[in-house]
Amino acid sequence: MDSLSLFLARFQFGMTAFFHFLYPPLTIGLGTLLVITEGVYIFSKNQEYLRITRFFAKLFAINFVVGVATGIVMEFQFGTNWSQYSSYVGAIFGAPLAIEGLFAFFMESIFVGVMLLGWNRLSAKAHWVSTIFVALGSTLSAVWILVANSWMQSPAGYRIGSNGIPKMTNFWHVVFNPYFPSEFIHVIAAAWEYSAFFMAGVAAWFLIKNNKDAIMRKALKIAVISGVIVACIQIVLGDISAKEVVKYQPTKLAMMEAQWHTQRYAPETLFAIPNNQTQSNGPHIGIPGMLSMLAYMNPAAKVMGFNKSISYINHKYNLKLTAEMFPPVSLVFWSFHIMMYFGFYFALIMLIALYLLIKDKLYDSPKMLKVFWFSTFLPLIAIEFGWFTTEIGRQPFTVYGLLTTVKSVSPNVSALDVGLSTLMFTLIYITLASFAIFLFKRELKERAEGKDELAGESAPAAASNNKEVLP
């Protein structure tokens, strides 16, 4: 195993995971929003809500297939590129993946066909139930995938067997490992937050063109009401997640906060240029005592510095790690801080929008509408940087305290093979993302040109006449 193949394997995993996770949050969150809009239609019999559902279901469909297509490789990549990891933890890590297929992905994928192609085959209520199953399935899917991920962060429910390989001793301890609840809620909230911004951004685009569009006014209203709740709660949920990091991953915390030295009244650093060589921060601004306060609810509490945290886990897990094995602190620091700043931006935007909504000025404020259109995909940046924090911050481990990344990689795959496949994946994923954006735009344009969302994929008014029923 040479360092080039290791680097390429890591790059490939990061890149494919990055591209894959552009899509599932919208599947989860927009799925839930569709349950709400279709539910309002069923109980109010107001056709406008059906139109909202039908239109956003088209965007949902595009996002869904790309999400599935980019996700397939994630499951196989553990075997292809990380065979040592797979044989070491498969007995524990494989279980949630298989259960995800069985209890979540099947539900989601079978009902997505029924939902997208069954508008005319099912009663309104039966169709709504299908939509509920799609949203439920995608959320359950997140449950099991995050069980697997959180187990890598805070492994539990296992014992090292006589062959040196972990054995499952308690399934529920694996599922409810310390990280799981906070990570799950944080990720689901992020998905809902993004979807609220997505719906708001799309609705704003139509309202900029024509602010009398009654359907998009309703869509924006739903997006803002759900968005303001989630965006505010998310800040609290982020704090809860960070408290788990404090408890279980001191090295990650030190890197997230660029905390080089152990100290009482540790500051919450807002801006810094961390330097790994000198183990200090260049220009920096911080709030004294704030990190101690957030981490331990006590401004005088002692927070471990970077080197201290390494010797702490070396002692705890009986390892010999050195500072050079850890990622650059600035990478983790900035990933975390970019996510955090976006989180505050989202809450602020939604609060302003709520104020305008209450004052009945939201639809007549071109500035606010432009801000929403501009912010449509911004939550994705926060989501990706959140994952950078989690995954890069866990290094040099794949399973925290248990298995290092160096010992996880496939020994029998050459740098040429990984490089070739990485190149292909990069090209494929850029192509898919471009197609998705192209098709999103097209759907928006078609609606703006007067195509009716109740008329399905291609309206009878369209140029083609290939809509007759065969045979």
Add this chain to the structure above:
Amino acid sequence: MNLNILWFILVAVLILGWSVMDGFDYGVGGLLNFIAKNDKEKRYVMNAIGPVWEGNQVWLILGGGAVFAAFPLVYASIFSGFYLAMMLVVWLIIFRAVSFEFRSKVESAGWRKFWDADITVTGLGIALLLGVAIANVLMGIPLNKDHVDYQSLFSLLNIFGLAGGLVSLSMFLMHGSAYLIMKTEGEVQQRARVFAKWFAVAYIVFTLLFLLISPIFAPRLLNNSFGIIGDIVPVIMLIGGIGAILTAGSSSDVKPFAYSIAGILGAVASLAVGVFPDIVPSSINPEYSLNIYNSASNHLTLLVMLIATLIGLPLVLIYAIYAYKKFGLKVKMDESSY
């Protein structure tokens, strides 16, 4: 019957589920450009699998996850050992997964032609590569004492591997044609009957060829752990194929598909019988092989996964039956179709 044997059977059942349910999607995809003459017919054929292919694809994900959990060493060893071949399959699956939705979104002829070609190539490619991989497993792969395999993509493309590929290719094309007999009417159905018949003939020819050369390349197929009973299992493949030939031209819309399922059942059963109690035989030394014991997870994982499967699989079947019923036996197009 212990948990390891039970899990061997379960994995075989999942492979069967995948081959039967997703197999006709590959077959229909591979046939698309040949069985449908114009865009109207192509959409008609695509909508035969339109509402269900998403769900069918999950069998693959579930199969992968189940092997990962139950036999982690097999998962690690096969996927890293067949590296570029696996990657090729993954790329084909990616481009197939987006094709139906993408194709239907834009009405330009060039765009649709591109995705038609994509659907055909990916369908045929997956159907072929699956058999190549399985034939190589039957032959044994060069696992060393750490159960690691260092071979190249091209070493998989040997005579026996290609013979296996032809078996699976013809099998899935037969299956896809038989599925279309069931789902379509009129001219397309007439063409599907002809295709089903000839692909069933090809399936029988390639299966016989494969069995004929197997004593040279994969003697374990004949010298299996079940003796004479094991030797007659491949006959199920031939029965399925012959049944499909005889019923393809008949008035029955469902029988060819039923026989085609029997043909697939025979193939998966032959594979299972051929390798048991190994899962991946080593061609270097039988002691290096991965079998149902040395590659398996510990008892608790196998037990938990068994309970999960016993609860989960019936649920999956309920969802699937519901979805298939809602869309009826014959394809009916409407404005929300692809």
